[in-house]
Amino acid sequence: MTKPLIVLGVTGGIAAYKSAELIRRLKEQDFEVQVIATAAALKFVGDSTFSALSGNPVISDLWDKPHDVEHVNIAKKASAIIVAPATADFLAHLVYGFANDALLATLLVAKCPVVLAPAMHTEMWENPATKENIATLRRRGYLIIDPATGALTGPDSGVGRLPDPSEIADVVKQVVNRKSNNLPKDLVGLNVLISAGGTREKIDPVRFIGNGSSGKQGRALAQSAIARGAKVTLVGANLNVNVPAGAEFVSADNANLMKEEMILRAPNADVVIMNAAVADYYVENPQTNKIKKGQDKINISLTKTIDILSELTKNKRVNQYFVGFAAETVKNQTELIELSRLKLASKNCDLIVGNPVGHDLGIGQDLNSAVLVSKNLTEIVPEVDKLTLADAIWDFVAKDLAKV
Numbered sequence: 173m174t175k176p177l178i179v180l181g182v183t184g185g186i187a188a189y190k191s192a193e194l195i196r197r198l199k200e201q202d203f204e205v206q207v208i209a210t211a212a213a214l215k216f217v218g219d220s221t222f223s224a225l226s227g228n229p230v231i232s233d234l235w236d237k238p239h240d241v242e243h244v245n246i247a248k249k250a251s252a253i254i255v256a257p258a259t260a261d262f263l264a265h266l267v268y269g270f271a272n273d274a275l276l277a278t279l280l281v282a283k284c285p286v287v288l289a290p291a292m293h294t295e296m297w298e299n300p301a302t303k304e305n306i307a308t309l310r311r312r313g314y315l316i317i318d319p320a321t322g323a324l325t326g327p328d329s330g331v332g333r334l335p336d337p338s339e340i341a342d343v344v345k346q347v348v349n350r351k352s353n354n355l356p357k358d359l360v361g362l363n364v365l366i367s368a369g370g371t372r373e374k375i376d377p378v379r380f381i382g383n384g385s386s387g388k389q390g391r392a393l394a395q396s397a398i399a400r401g402a403k404v405t406l407v408g409a410n411l412n413v414n415v416p417a418g419a420e421f422v423s424a425d426n427a428n429l430m431k432e433e434m435i436l437r438a439p440n441a442d443v444v445i446m447n448a449a450v451a452d453y454y455v456e457n458p459q460t461n462k463i464k465k466g467q468d469k470i471n472i473s474l475t476k477t478i479d480i481l482s483e484l485t486k487n488k489r490v491n492q493y494f495v496g497f498a499a500e501t502v503k504n505q506t507e508l509i510e511l512s513r514l515k516l517a518s519k520n521c522d523l524i525v526g527n528p529v530g531h532d533l534g535i536g537q538d539l540n541s542a543v544l545v546s547k548n549l550t551e552i553v554p555e556v557d558k559l560t561l562a563d564a565i566w567d568f569v570a571k572d573l574a575k576v
């Protein structure tokens with residue numbers, strides 16, 4: 173069986189060196205890779221690197237093989253096109269439908285999904301011209317992987333970095349899977365806020381009360397939402413997983429920080445998913461020095477934390493959608509459904525994802541099962557990997573939102 177073909181467009185940004193690694197990561201996902209590089213891209217990385225890693229000659233000159241009409245042939249064969257890095261200059265050309273190089277001409281022909289991963293200096297990214305170009309391209313159905321924040325060229329740092337190549341390859345894989353299943357980009361235009369991971373409450377400078385949440389389910393929810401076209405903010409507590417490419421990341425490692433960050437961001441979100449395992453109790457006065465081993469018994473007094481989900485839904489706007497997670501140790505599914513129903517009503521949510529935990533179930537694991545409980549519907553998702561469960565949750569939410 174022939175492998176699906178991914179066209180990797182490389183444009184002339186400093187992050188072009190990361191495209192070499194992206195070829196490897198795409199090949200690991202069992203894709204055939206064809207690089208199309210702009211003239212400026214080849215000033216950063218030589219075409220030998222791209223052709224040796226991809227196993228295909230690099231296309232860079234529109235006039236190289238006119239008899240093959242390569243830009244048309246390749247565009248028709250591609251399962252998806254990813255442009256990484258995408259320069260500000262390239263984005264502007266794409267907006268205006270320029271076709272004066274091999275990459276732009278291919279994109280103008282392409283009918284497959286196109287993913288763009290812009291990377292540039294913060295000032296370029298925040299320039300109104302780039303902002304408008306990005307908004308236009310999003311509206312036209314291009315999937316944009318927002319740049320990450322961190323070190324830029326030279327001494328600068330800020331938003332504008334190309335995300336990790338393996339994370340970009342994950343987005344491409346999901347986009348190709350969704351395309352082969354004929355799934356729509358049903359979250360385009362939505363702002364999604366997701367909390368993930370497990371909070372830690374300090375006992376003393378080196379000890380804490382925590383839980384085994386890894387952040388895998390929250391990461392999967394973010395990944396799935398990005399592949400469906402949403403803009404995602406991930407508020408994470410002590411994540412053991414990478415932040416997916418395209419998500420804006422906010423760190424909130426304890427219950428109080430998590431509450432503050434979620435309250436700050438929820439008003440701008442269309443969908444809020446409270447997936448983090450937040451401590452129900454915290455130590456009001458943690459010791460400033462490490463507690464010494466001395467007494468046979470010590471008492472730690474715990475105070476109840478504020479219920480973030482209930483706090484958020486107090487200010488719920490019309491058409492705003494709230495999803496809560498109920499991690500429960502239960503005897504059976506009926507009990508899980510009942511507990512989820514109670515939580516749905518008491519927390520004023522639109523959907524509760526009831527999640528059996530304990531005895532190697534759920535928290536920290538790769539697999540998960542759930543009951544999805546809304547006012548009118550209950551759906552059972554058997555044990556699946558966390559990305560499949562995330563897709564099922566978004567299917568449920570998207571259907572509900574479409575009814576509004």
Ligand SMILES: Cc1cc2nc3c(=O)[nH]c(=O)nc-3n(C[C@H](O)[C@H](O)[C@H](O)COP(=O)(O)O)c2cc1C
Pocket residue numbers: 182183184185186187210211212213258259260261262291292293296325
């Ligand atoms: C050293 C250097 C680094 C650059 N890095 C970037 C960058 O990261 N992002 C960007 O949008 N443009 C960057 N540029 C500007 C682009 O190379 C320039 O706009 C070029 O025309 C892009 O051509 P292309 O879009 O056809 O590849 C850089 C230029 C230089 C000289």
